[in-house]
Amino acid sequence: MTESVLDYMTRLGRAARQASRVIARATTAQKNRALLAAADALDAARPELAAANEQDLANGRANGLEPALLDRLALTPARIDEMIEGLRQVAKLPDPIGEIRDMRYLPSGIQVGKMRVPLGVIGIIYESRPNVTIDAAALCLKSGNATILRGGSEAIHSNRAIATCIQQGLAAAELPAHVVQVVETTDRAAVGALITMPEFVDVIVPRGGKSLIERVSRDARVPVIKHLDGVCHVFIDVAADLDKAIRIADNAKTQRYAPCNTMETLLVHGAIAERVLPPLAAIYRDKGVELRGCEQTRSILGADVLEATEEDWRTEYTAPILSIRVVDGLEQAIEHINTYGSHHTDSIVTENFTDARRFLNEVDSSSVMVNASTRFADGFEYGLGAEIGISTDKLHARGPVGLEGLTSEKYVVFGDGHVRT
Ligand SMILES: NC(=O)C1=CN([C@@H]2O[C@H](COP(=O)(O)OP(=O)(O)OC[C@H]3O[C@@H](n4cnc5c(N)ncnc54)[C@H](OP(=O)(O)O)[C@@H]3O)[C@@H](O)[C@H]2O)C=CC1
Numbered sequence: 001m002t003e004s005v006l007d008y009m010t011r012l013g014r015a016a017r018q019a020s021r022v023i024a025r026a027t028t029a030q031k032n033r034a035l036l037a038a039a040d041a042l043d044a045a046r047p048e049l050a051a052a053n054e055q056d057l058a059n060g061r062a063n064g065l066e067p068a069l070l071d072r073l074a075l076t077p078a079r080i081d082e083m084i085e086g087l088r089q090v091a092k093l094p095d096p097i098g099e100i101r102d103m104r105y106l107p108s109g110i111q112v113g114k115m116r117v118p119l120g121v122i123g124i125i126y127e128s129r130p131n132v133t134i135d136a137a138a139l140c141l142k143s144g145n146a147t148i149l150r151g152g153s154e155a156i157h158s159n160r161a162i163a164t165c166i167q168q169g170l171a172a173a174e175l176p177a178h179v180v181q182v183v184e185t186t187d188r189a190a191v192g193a194l195i196t197m198p199e200f201v202d203v204i205v206p207r208g209g210k211s212l213i214e215r216v217s218r219d220a221r222v223p224v225i226k227h228l229d230g231v232c233h234v235f236i237d238v239a240a241d242l243d244k245a246i247r248i249a250d251n252a253k254t255q256r257y258a259p260c261n262t263m264e265t266l267l268v269h270g271a272i273a274e275r276v277l278p279p280l281a282a283i284y285r286d287k288g289v290e291l292r293g294c295e296q297t298r299s300i301l302g303a304d305v306l307e308a309t310e311e312d313w314r315t316e317y318t319a320p321i322l323s324i325r326v327v328d329g330l331e332q333a334i335e336h337i338n339t340y341g342s343h344h345t346d347s348i349v350t351e352n353f354t355d356a357r358r359f360l361n362e363v364d365s366s367s368v369m370v371n372a373s374t375r376f377a378d379g380f381e382y383g384l385g386a387e388i389g390i391s392t393d394k395l396h397a398r399g400p401v402g403l404e405g406l407t408s409e410k411y412v413v414f415g416d417g418h419v420r421t
């Protein structure tokens with residue numbers, strides 16, 4: 001790259017701003033045409049996608065990338081199928097843009113309501129998971145936004161190949177190429193530039209771990225919708241149905257280890273711990289999950305359970321490791337979650353309505369659940385069609401963010417020569 005990273009990002013930002021005006025007024029049919037043509041382009045580019053991905057995987061292996069990260073980086077034929085299907089699904093979703101609601105006449109005679117509009121230009125910074133490039137591009141396009149996508153550096157070749165397909169989709173629908181731009185450099189200075197261009201970027205979505213968030217929180221001059229790490233909990237209450245408790249605690253930890261909605265800490269009511277922990281530990285041990293526990297957990301399960309430290313309670317392992325704490329009741333469980341959790345997703349297992357209601361009211365997380373696995377915290381599972389990710393922020397959008405989370409509303413007013421007196 002001959003120009004500086006700052007000049008490059010400024011060029012992307014300016015182009016995105018211009019393109020955002022075009023995509024904001026594009027018809028639903030035109031946006032759907034772009035999505036469906038991009039799906040066809042992905043289908044036709046399977047060999048190119050596989051070759052680009054192999055380059056990323058080879059670099060990842062050479063750089064000692066962990067197996068779990070290599071797995072997220074891989075574009076298998078099944079994942080390409082999912083990306084294609086994802087584009088077609090988003091094309092089928094209702095277009096939120098332009099919807100006007102709550103029109104009413106006021107005493108002055110004017111008519112006032114709200115109209116749903118795009119946010120404008122959205123910058124997304126995310127992990128080395130190439131399928132996110134398609135999900136993010138599709139949702140931003142359908143919601144009438146221009147987007148600048150900065151995926152993880154390990155996925156750069158795959159992301160470039162995917163970007164080519166998106167460009168073909170945009171061209172087929174006669175939309176500007178700059179509606180979706182993939183950052184072509186892995187230099188982290190590009191992140192610094194993206195988050196400090198309020199004149200070109202309306203909102204930043206950072207999807208990632210602590211290092212990213214610290215940087216964004218420190219430096220951003222653009223509004224941020226944080227999609228942070230998940231230190232998620234399941235609390236097995238004294239009034240839990242044991243069968244449900246075991247199914248939920250097993251699924252929340254072992255269905256997949258890496259996602260942000262996987263349980264990292266299991267809390268168990270002291271009065272039920274001796275009955276529930278041994279059968280659960282047997283399942284975890286069978287699946288190769290390393291257990292770390294408080295003193296009481298270790299006295300029930302044996303000394304091969306490592307001692308959990310203060311650090312464990314705050315840790316998102318994204319790996320087959322689980323910390324377990326026996327608590328003296330609901331109060332202590334809620335206190336633990338609000339102190340050590342990341343306000344992402346937490347679940348209580350109980351048959352007691354009052355305990356369930358207290359948990360829902362008092363746990364300060366983007367999803368709070370009763371008798372369900374934390375793994376359900378997902379836009380598709382919540383019926384949004386798809387998701388950009390899970391917002392751990394409280395303002396604008398909280399929890400899984402789909403099309404509506406990428407829009408805003410403005411007031412519309414109709415008069416007929418009305419003036420204020
Ligand atoms: N809430 C949600 O919806 C989601 C949350 N996550 C969370 O993401 C984490 C896992 O992802 P992981 O792969 O570790 O993600 P990272 O946080 O390591 O990376 C994500 C992106 O941020 C960039 N980045 C990281 N640190 C910095 C920095 N200091 N300055 C500039 N850019 C930076 C990375 O760039 P580079 O390539 O240069 O490293 C990458 O593009 C977990 O904590 C998981 O819970 C994941 C998915 C969804």
Ligand SMILES: N[C@@H](CCC(=O)OP(=O)(O)O)C(=O)O
Pocket residue numbers: 072127129258259260261375376377378379387389390
């Ligand atoms: N909502 C998604 C998880 C999002 C997420 O954490 O993604 P990732 O960490 O990239 O696997 C799901 O439940 O599959």
